[in-house]
Amino acid sequence: xxxxxxxxxxxxxxxxxxxxxxxxxxxxxxxxxxxxxxxxxxxxxxxxxxxxxxxxxxxxxxxxxxxxxxxxxxxxxxxxxxxxxxxxxxxxxxxxxxxxxxxxxxxxxxxxxxxxxxxxxxxxxxxxxxxxxxxxxxxxxxxxxxxxxxxxxxxxxxxxxxxxxxxxxxxxxxxxxxxxxxxxxxxxxxxxxxxxxxxxxxxxxxxxxxxxxxxxxxxxxxxxxxxxxxxxxxxxxxxxxxxxxxxxxxxxxxxxxxxxxxxxxxxxxxxxxxxxxxxxxxxxxxxxxxxxxxxxxxxxxxxxxxxxxxxxxxxxxxxxxxxxxxxxxxxxxxxxxxxxxxxxxxxxxxxxxxxxxxxxxxxxxxxxxxxxxxxxxxxxxxx
Amino acid sequence: xxxxxxxxxxxxxxxxxxxxxxxxxxxxxxxxxxxxxxxxxxxxxxxxxxxxxxxxxxxxxxxxxxxxxxxxxxxxxxxxxxxxxxxxxxxxxxxxxxxxxxxxxxxxxxxxxxxxxxxxxxxxxxxxxxxxxxxxxxxxxxxxxxxxxxxxxxxxxxxxxxxxxxxxxxxxxxxxxxxxxxxxxxxxxxxxxxxxxxxxxxxxxxxxxxxxxxxxxxxx
Ligand SMILES: Nc1ncnc2c1ncn2[C@@H]1O[C@H](COP(=O)(O)OP(=O)(O)OP(=O)(O)O)[C@@H](O)[C@H]1O
Ligand SMILES: [Mg+2]
Numbered sequence: 001x002x003x004x005x006x007x008x009x010x011x012x013x014x015x016x017x018x019x020x021x022x023x024x025x026x027x028x029x030x031x032x033x034x035x036x037x038x039x040x041x042x043x044x045x046x047x048x049x050x051x052x053x054x055x056x057x058x059x060x061x062x063x064x065x066x067x068x069x070x071x072x073x074x075x076x077x078x079x080x081x082x083x084x085x086x087x088x089x090x091x092x093x094x095x096x097x098x099x100x101x102x103x104x105x106x107x108x109x110x111x112x113x114x115x116x117x118x119x120x121x122x123x124x125x126x127x128x129x130x131x132x133x134x135x136x137x138x139x140x141x142x143x144x145x146x147x148x149x150x151x152x153x154x155x156x157x158x159x160x161x162x163x164x165x166x167x168x169x170x171x172x173x174x175x176x177x178x179x180x181x182x183x184x185x186x187x188x189x190x191x192x193x194x195x196x197x198x199x200x201x202x203x204x205x206x207x208x209x210x211x212x213x214x215x216x217x218x219x220x221x222x223x224x225x226x227x228x229x230x231x232x233x234x235x236x237x238x239x240x241x242x243x244x245x246x247x248x249x250x251x252x253x254x255x256x257x258x259x260x261x262x263x264x265x266x267x268x269x270x271x272x273x274x275x276x277x278x279x280x281x282x283x284x285x286x287x288x289x290x291x292x293x294x295x296x297x298x299x300x301x302x303x304x305x306x307x308x309x310x311x312x313x314x315x316x317x318x319x320x321x322x323x324x325x326x327x328x329x330x331x332x333x334x335x336x337x338x339x340x341x342x343x344x345x346x347x348x349x350x351x352x353x354x355x356x357x358x359x360x361x362x363x364x365x366x367x368x369x370x371x372x373x374x375x376x377x378x379x380x381x382x383x
Numbered sequence: 384x385x386x387x388x389x390x391x392x393x394x395x396x397x398x399x400x401x402x403x404x405x406x407x408x409x410x411x412x413x414x415x416x417x418x419x420x421x422x423x424x425x426x427x428x429x430x431x432x433x434x435x436x437x438x439x440x441x442x443x444x445x446x447x448x449x450x451x452x453x454x455x456x457x458x459x460x461x462x463x464x465x466x467x468x469x470x471x472x473x474x475x476x477x478x479x480x481x482x483x484x485x486x487x488x489x490x491x492x493x494x495x496x497x498x499x500x501x502x503x504x505x506x507x508x509x510x511x512x513x514x515x516x517x518x519x520x521x522x523x524x525x526x527x528x529x530x531x532x533x534x535x536x537x538x539x540x541x542x543x544x545x546x547x548x549x550x551x552x553x554x555x556x557x558x559x560x561x562x563x564x565x566x567x568x569x570x571x572x573x574x575x576x577x578x579x580x581x582x583x584x585x586x587x588x589x590x591x592x593x594x595x596x597x598x599x600x601x602x603x
């Protein structure tokens with residue numbers, strides 16, 4: 001026991017004694033691990049928030065199906081759908097995108113009584129008359145919009161909207177660049193009357209399969225698509241896997257550059273180290289004791305590096321709002337996101353990064369140390 | 384106690400010519416004796432001591448220690464043997480840089496699980512004996528050659544070894560201190576420690592039980 005304590009203390013002393021090397025290895029570890037932890041944290045946060053908003057959303061989503069994709073659905077069956085037993089509310093929506101000057105905004109056309117609870121006006125009021133809109137806080141801030149201001153979208157210059165209120169959204173990501181207007185206005189803006197991009201159906205629990213059968217009867221031969229919460233959830237998750245995949249690909253490239261750096265840094269001062277090991281061996285140290293000491297050093301340094309990396313990631317996400325990295329996970333935001341990023345620190349990535357660090361530093365040092373401690377002491381002492 | 388049979392060590396230089404550092408050495412050293420190897424520079428003294436002290440392996444021949452053929456031992460077994468029996472004083476000291484003298488001296492005690500306090504105490508005693516009481520906290524870079532040599536001697540003694548192998552232990556030391564060191568080694572000998580010294584210093588031959596003259600890797 002005492003022996004291991006002695007070795008542990010010596011490991012700490014050695015890290016201090018070979019200070020330059022310790023710092024270089026730590027920096028390399030941080031450079032590799034910090035983006036990794038930050039990315040996972042943001043991605044987990046966004047995923048969580050998306051799933052929450054899916055859960056808070058409708059039970060069924062109804063669209064047309066064209067070439068296997070979601071397509072706009074006409075409103076002619078709306079009344080029939082409302083009458084199906086088990087259906088509580090039916091909300092047709094138009095969700096589209098349009099440029100407001102140079103910025104892409106998400107336009108939501110929805111009847112004013114159907115606006116979800118998560119959208120609340122922070123100033124002004126909900127739109128009531130034609131051509132009135134409410135704008136997400138972030139977007140309003142970007143264009144310095146005030147209540148009463150008028151603007152038009154690039155796709156329909158002749159249609160002028162009046163800002164009557166600003167809203168903030170619970171799910172901060174999606175609310176950031178949204179404009180809410182009446183269903184009718186949105187239809188006119190996009191030049192499509194009497195269609196919705198989707199129809200949200202809220203139902204009583206346990207009625208979904210009967211409702212699906214009834215919808216089948218209503219739509220007869222039309223190609224429509226009905227998705228329930230679970231499917232939407234699946235899509236969201238799939239979307240994340242794709243984004244994480246893109247990030248991973250980029251990360252692998254960075255990693256491939258970082259690993260040699262660590263290896264070089266771990267091997268940095270190797271001849272001095274070899275000499276030291278030779279002396280230790282010559283003065284009575286056993287091979288296993290030397291290796292234990294070196295493993296402890298690597299363990300300490302990876303612990304140090306990983307801890308600093310985690311702290312920096314927290315700072316990156318909380319302090320700098322995930323600058324430069326959030327764009328991988330949230331569509332249509334800039335390099336420097338203007339809203340509070342959702343983030344979720346999980347223990348597993350932290351453990352994983354610690355393990356990673358240990359593996360890297362061990363690979364960098366153990367083989368050479370093993371060689372140095374198994375050849376004749378004279379050879380390593382005089383190297 | 385230490386016996387060699389046809390011991391040879393040669394170094395290949397870029398594989399076209401060969402240096403025979405030691406050649407066909409057959410000696411027998413009994414326990415508790417004071418043995419001196421003397422000879423001109425490059426004659427193979429260091430090489431021979433390293434091999435007998437298990438730090439290096441011969442190209443041919445055998446070394447026996449306590450009746451066992453140690454040339455066939457594994458590295459791990461050799462490390463154990465060194466740890467239990469042998470203390471080294473190297474020609475170029477081989478102290479660990481940036482470590483205080485007392486830490487250098489007590490370095491071999493670390494894996495034995497000996498507490499910091501005791502390590503410091505034991506190192507202090509030895510360094511005081513070496514006349515370095517006021518240099519406990521100095522790193523090798525801050526010591527003169529002779530002081531470094533004395534630190535190296537203290538380190539060799541810290542484990543109370545049965546065999547001390549000293550390669551030029553007085554080469555950097557003034558006459559007065561080298562007299563002290565000779566006496567010190569002689570005192571160890573009276574306690575039953577076997578002492579192997581390589582040196583140019585003719586004074587050693589006076590205290591030695593046996594003197595081997597080495598020339599061109601052979602004993603004369
Ligand atoms: N690692 C090595 N590679 C090649 N040749 C070596 C090596 N070590 C020693 N030699 C050669 O072996 C011979 C003996 O060297 P050694 O160091 O044993 O001499 P020495 O008697 O200790 O000399 P000195 O009194 O100067 O210390 C020398 O000719 C030297 O050049
Ligand atoms: Mg020599």
